Amino acid sequence: MLLSTVYRCVDLISDSVAVLPLKTYHLDADGFKAEAKSHPAYYMFNMEPNEDMTRYVFFKTLMASVLLTGNGYAYIERDSKMNAAQLIYLPSSQVTITWITDRLGIMRKRYQVVGFRELVDPRDMIHVLNFSYDGIIGVSTLEHARQSLGIATSTEEHAEGFFKSGASVAGILTVEGTRLDEKKKDQIYQTWEERTNPITGHPNGIAVLEGNMKYQPISISPKDSQFIESRQFNVVDLCRFFSVSPVKAFDLSKSSYSTVEATQLQYLTDTALAVITKIELEINRKVFLPSERGRFIAEFDTSAILRTDKSAQAAFWKDLATVGAATPNEVRRENNMPRIENGDKAFVQVNVQTLDNAVKEKVAEPQNNPDLSDNFWVSK
Incomplete structure (x- = not known):
């Protein structure tokens, strides 16, 4: 994390998850969603996963652990009704995966946690993996980038020694x-x-x-040894391991305004979406009770990404309101404005019509106006 590129990539990815609200929805028989604010997990997901952390701190810490150690753990503490009461973050150094044999002779995975007297069942442990070869243990991104990290560290140490020596040879x-x-x-x-x-x-x-x-x-000069070029290449090489564009790591040497705009969209689809999906799937299959599965679901509200982009936010809600997908009060609610009267009905545009209705319109005789051409007709 002392390398600026590694710090930036870890900080960026963990922040991208931490800023998104995690909301609980109820699904009806037709698959339509409605916020389930009365569900016990709603406040826990969206505000305070445990008594020591806010949602932002919890998910940022969890994702940093996933990227740096390969695994992120959170223990699900349940109440007397088996509903999830807290998600307690556990450092990966305190968790060990072990195997036991059940009465049928089948090997079952369990988690051994420092300070816990009993083994933890998988259904009570949120386990987010980084890249994994077996689906059981995640591998740290730093493990794959070991050689590149060594080169980058050596380059930085050389730069420090070079300038400490007065930039002399x-x-x-x-x-x-x-x-x-x-x-x-x-x-x-x-x-x-x-x-x-x-x-x-x-x-x-x-x-x-x-x-x-x-x-x-x-000694050869820094220019002859391609000292500057090596430091620039280290940024690009480390960004590849984290699936982050160098532009997001503030390497603007080969960028333009259009590049930055395209990079933002690419980051959301290629990097952030994968991270968000793996967390959602892990939470939905373990936090909710078996009787609630299929009726309740937790999803990150990705519209929060547009929170600071007012023009994109305005275009988004305008398109929804135009096709009748959102009412005026729904738009106002999402933009922190009070409810208005008669704003709970959806509106659609009526300045277009089908060809069938256009043909059915009756055509009137031309008006008796000598100043008008015969080509002007008035429709009823």
């Missing part, structure tokens, strides 16, 4: 025609260090050499 100081003893060598070393030290000396100054001394650099 190493070399050989040659004394011609004279054989120096150890005492004289140490004196030259000390004098050179005092002169060129980036903290106590004058790293950008001029070193004066004796008549028989010559300095020859032996």
